[in-house]
Amino acid sequence: MPHSSISGSVSSPKVDVVIDMGNPLLNLTVDGFSKIGAVAATRALAEDTYHIVRKGSVSSSDFEKTLKKTFKEGAYWGAIAGVYVGTEYGVQRIRGTRDWKNATFGGAVTGALVSAASNEKADKIVIGGITGAAIATAAEFINGWSF
Structure with missing residues (x-):
């Protein structure tokens, strides 16, 4: 009996920027901040761009508001990620287990x-x-x- 199969894999693109702070705790915290902050900023930028395109016109006020929201969202979510990653790593070091x-x-x-x-x-x-x-x-x- 004939038999056929298909196999493959799907992987997401990986972008990795390393900022060496000289301490593993700081390295992980900064890494979490920058990665999640970038995702949040991109989401805010995409959302505001959608609203501007839907409106049909862009003003300097819209641009300024979008820029502020993008940085605010990035900093907010980046800070949350940094606290989480730093705390989890600190607990791991204290407990000696992952x-x-x-x-x-x-x-x-x-x-x-x-x-x-x-x-x-x-x-x-x-x-x-x-x-x-x-x-x-x-x-x-x-x-x-x-x-």
Whole structure:
């Protein structure tokens, strides 16, 4: 009986820029900041470009507003990523092991700090920590699965 098969692989493009700060903790924190910040800035830029194109005209005010939003989003999400990556790495170094518990703690600290920085009340800070822990833990488990 005839048999045929198709095999292949799909991979995403990889861009890796390394900034050596002389310390692994700082290196990972800056790397997380720059990568996630770039993604957030690109998303904000694409969103605003869509709105400008849909409107049909661009003004200097639109350009200035887009530029500010792009940098603000990049810095905001980059800072969150930097805190998460730095915290997770710090916990890994303290515990001496690399597992999902580091991600859970890193997510909890990051979620709580983001909520606290937003001038939230104590209950919201705790909920932010729980949410951050849940998201980071889920991401760690998903990344560990093989498909």
